[in-house]
Amino acid sequence: MAKKTSTSTYQPGRNIEDIQKTYGLKNVIKLASNENPLGPSKKAISAANKMISSMNRYPDSQSSHLKQAINKLISKRNISTDNIIIGNGSNEILELVARKYLNNNSEVLFCKHSFLVYKIISNTMNAKIIESKIITKKGKDFMGIDLESMRSKITKKTKVIFIANPGNPTGTVLSINKIEKFVKTISKKIIIVIDEAYYEYASYYGFKSSISLLNKYNNIIITRSFSKIHALAGVRVGYGLASKEIISNFNKIRQPFNVNYVAQTMAMESLSDEKYLKKSLELNNIGMQFLKLEFKKLGISYIDSYTNFMTVYLGNNAQLIYEMLLSEGVILRPLDNYGLPSYLRVTIGTKDENVMFIKKLKKSLKRLK
Structure with missing residues (x-):
């Protein structure tokens, strides 16, 4: 397909302060922009x-x-x-x-x-x-x-x-x-x-x-x-x-x-800083395995990833689940701009962040039933 379109604006993941203010929340986690949750070395x-x-x-x-x-x-x-x-x-x-x-x-x-x-x-x-x-x-x-x-x-x-x-x-x-x-x-x-x-x-x-x-x-x-x-x-x-x-x-x-x-x-x-890099990779792998297991339990399919994020299939409910998670203090990345409106991308976070994400995801899925 050949395309010659007007210049579009890059849309980054929502920031924590914005979600805190919008929904009146204190505890918000950002799993939208594939950032290392450990912070810099x-x-x-x-x-x-x-x-x-x-x-x-x-x-x-x-x-x-x-x-x-x-x-x-x-x-x-x-x-x-x-x-x-x-x-x-x-x-x-x-x-x-x-x-x-x-x-x-x-x-x-x-x-x-x-x-x-x-x-x-x-x-x-x-x-x-x-x-x-x-x-x-x-x-x-x-x-x-x-x-x-x-x-x-x-x-x-x-x-x-x-x-x-x-x-x-x-x-x-x-x-x-x-x-x-x-x-x-x-x-x-x-x-x-x-x-x-x-x-x-x-x-x-x-x-x-x-x-x-x-x-x-x-x-x-x-x-x-x-x-x-x-x-x-x-x-x-x-x-x-x-x-x-x-x-x-x-x-x-x-x-x-x-x-x-x-x-x-x-x-x-x-x-x-080899110790820092090693720790980052190990934390990411632990989080990856945890999320894979949880997605399988929930019957959610995902694309095999070699990175610090996972892209999951949520069908027609993807946008709705994204919005539900925002209201619960979890920021993911919607992929409609990428031509993948049925998917959401989640950055692998710390253990606590991953657990919170799964907890809020289960709550959102339950609300859809």
Whole structure:
């Protein structure tokens, strides 16, 4: 399906203060935006506090120390700091892709039900949006990206392909073998963006990043975020990995001083805090198993997820249940904007948050009977 629509506004998850005021509640939990419920690493917070007195100085425009920290993390991949760009969230990197490669004579391709930002940034460049199909056959790949459908949608005007891996809002993954097989069969002039915002969570379940493909294919860009497992959504920082040529081109069009000192410092410290990251992954897995068991008890189907969220099927009652849960102090994410009005997405929280969510969900389901 080809689409050329007006620019839409991104709608974030409702915030806690808003729900408290609207419903007169004190205890409200937010399970809507896939945030790490542990909050940032204590090492990162401590480092940020030390930076406050330096706020009169402009930050390092190249984010040099953060690049070095990232490079150290992936040093075995033959990638240098020249292959890294730091952004004001990974969304900035995605926007740079659109600004550099898309225009009103080009087409951009991504899977149906993909991250809404792909559509927003493509619309700002007046590019024609082409959406490929998802896998609808029940099984381990259910709701995943259909690469054959994606390949069939490629034309001479296709300039950029966005692949979220893991997917959002589905939580599904593609193997690196499937991705490379796909990359091999298409023009090297097409830029392929692999969005790995949730790759740390997925790695816990055996997922392999596509980072090794960067040394083989100069048309691949990988984006990653510090907003998810690193719990730095509020300071806005992410990064991109690509060929030196692509990174150089991005540096020519990005804003100077695009990432503040606090964001750079907190990201560096979080990368090095292995205990914190391990604790975050373990907490997420415990919560995932708990929710899966509870959903099965309730007869609620869900999409197999490799992330820190689960997308559940609630049929025609999805919106009503979402509103009921809001009134009970539980914020989830409705997915009608993603073309999935029968589903709700729930972030995996702390033990107490997960228990409260299930308790309120049971209450809401009972009210529907």
